[in-house]
Amino acid sequence: xxxxVAAAHLAAQAPQGLRVVPVVRGDHLEVSFELRDGFTxxxxxxxxxxxxxTFTYIVDLRLDASFWLDRxxxxxxxxxxxxxxxxxxxxxxxxxxxxxxxxxxTTADPAEVxxxxxxxxxxxxxxxRVLVRNREYxxxxxxxxxxxxxxxxxxxxxxxxxxxxxxxx
Numbered sequence: 001x002x003x004x005v006a007a008a009h010l011a012a013q014a015p016q017g018l019r020v021v022p023v024v025r026g027d028h029l030e031v032s033f034e035l036r037d038g039f040t041x042x043x044x045x046x047x048x049x050x051x052x053x054t055f056t057y058i059v060d061l062r063l064d065a066s067f068w069l070d071r072x073x074x075x076x077x078x079x080x081x082x083x084x085x086x087x088x089x090x091x092x093x094x095x096x097x098x099x100x101x102x103x104x105x106t107t108a109d110p111a112e113v114x115x116x117x118x119x120x121x122x123x124x125x126x127x128x129r130v131l132v133r134n135r136e137y138x139x140x141x142x143x144x145x146x147x148x149x150x151x152x153x154x155x156x157x158x159x160x161x162x163x164x165x166x167x168x169x
Contacts, residue, residue, distance in 0.1 A: 018162035022139040024169075028124035029131070031059055031076075033141050035118040035160070046147065047091075047113070052083040054146040055117050061126050064136040064165060073137070076125040080117050097123070131168040138165040 017037035023030045038055060047053050057078040063071040079096040093116045095102045107113065131137065144159035 018141060018143060018160050020139055020141050020162050020164040022137075022164055022166050023122070024128060024166075025122075025124075027128050029061065029126040029128055029139075030122040030124050031126075031139055031141070032121045032123070033057070033059075033119065033162075035143050037160075038118045038143065038145070039114050043145065047082055047084050050084050050086050051147065052081060053117075054079055054081040056080075056144050056146065057120070058142045059125055060140045060142075061130075062138055062140060063132075064138055070138075073130055074126050078120060078123070078125075082113055082117055093117075097125070128168065133168055136165055136167050138163045 017035065019034045019036070021032040023032070035055070043053060057080075059076045059078065061073045061075070063073055065071060076098055077096075079094075081094045083092050083094075084090075085092065090106050090108050091110075091113050092104055092106050093113065094104045095116075105116075140161055140163035142159055142161040
């Protein structure tokens with residue numbers, strides 16, 4: 001049965017190309033995710049043209065409730081933006097977490113731009129004090145892009161999402 005649940009879970013994430021990994025460390029729930037299919041040729045062309053491009057990730061922490069509606073425990077919004085300066089040939093990368101901006105960075109490395117826009121590693125988004133021990137929760141990440149590239153350019157139309165369950169011990 002556990003194999004069936006795991007297989008169904010992986011199948012749910014595979015088509016979208018969004019992988020979500022929640023980890024409890026100390027008094028925080030850290031979330032890592034990777035959007036594998038988000039950097040299309042059209043997105044790259046928009047960035048290279050100097051158009052500010054933003055990927056928004058809405059991260060929901062939910063309590064899994066059998067036979068009833070799941071309860072939202074908390075939500076965080078992570079916004080990654082890139083703007084290319086054609087004269088200096090450098091990208092300015094910005095990140096906001098729940099409206100709090102982080103220090104912007106500048107790079108000329110396209111691989112760093114891709115990593116910045118499509119992945120987060122061990123970001124402490126939620127405090128564990130809101131969780132109840134031995135209960136099953138899940139983290140759902142929904143991704144969208146601005147400007148909207150439509151279903152022709154942006155591979156997910158209006159966006160994509162994936163989720164991962166965990167038990168808080």
